[in-house]
Amino acid sequence: MTGIDPVKPAGPALLGRNNLVLRIVSSLVLAPLAIAAAYFGGMVFAAFWLIAASCVLWEWDTLVCANEKNPVLTIGAVALAGSALLLVLGRTVTAIALIVLGMLGAATLASKARRVWCLVGVLYAGALLVAPVLLRRDVTLGFAAIVFLFLVVWLTDTVAYFCGRAFGGPKLMPRVSPKKTWSGAVGGTIGGMIGGVAVAAYAGIQGLVAVAIVATLLSIASQAGDLLESSIKRRFAAKDASALIPGHGGVMDRVDGFVVAAVAAAAIGIFRGGVEAPAQGLLVW
Secondary structure (H helix, E strand, O other), X not given: OOOOOOOOOOOXXXXXXXXXXXXXXXXXXXXXXXXXXXXXOHHHHHHHHHHHHHHHHHHHHHHHOHHHHHHHHHHHHHHHHHHHHHHHOOOHHXXXXXXXXXXHHHHXXXXXXXXXXXXXXXXXXXXXXXXXXXXXXXXXXXXHHHHHHHXXXXXXXHHHHHHHHHHOOOEEEOOOEEEEEHHHHHHXXXXXXXXXXXXXXXXXXOOHHHXXXXXXXXXXXXXXXXXXXXXXXXXXXXXXXXXXXXXXXXXXXXXXXXXXXXXXXXXXXXXXXXXXXXXXXXXOO
């Protein structure tokens, strides 16, 4: 015996605390970048989400496309880049059409077994690019709509995490995401709703009851997006989409809820305000 105790592996509690610290630090870096990009809008905002969408496409293709990854990734990345440029130029329909062509190209290059998965990857990444850019492009309330969406999604995720840990209780969907609870889901929804209403009130927007309902729907959509990504990772036996963001895994792990919430927000906004004023359609009731 040397008198020196062997090094013991870190316990679950210590690992959990370390992971929480990494999550907080990563969020403190990424959140201001996202808000700054939203503030500047235009090409800066489109470039920010093009980078995020490209990272998501790479993670998705790495996860699901196997040997077809490189050609599928290439054609998808070209479609995303072209779509971002077209969105900045105001060519919305052409931008969406290019995403569709990228989907068809990915399906053509992929094997039959992976065809649908590779096609959906371009759609998923394309949605992450197109939806927020369309909302921000509204000159009247574009910035307010993006901050509204950010706060709904971020507070949903954060409050759900802490409520789930504090209250526990029945699991939400244990086969998909074993750690998520109904207490976390309810708490997250309330948190997201309050955050959305706070942004709208600060921006001087009327009809806060309707805004609260919209924020609640987007919070639920965000949680559905989180569960969707969890089910995909479980399908392909992966814990994280990648290790690009310390404490969060991959970009796809960070924006899983945002993608679905952004698409829902853009759909509501376009339905009510048209392609030129989706932010007003989302927030003004």
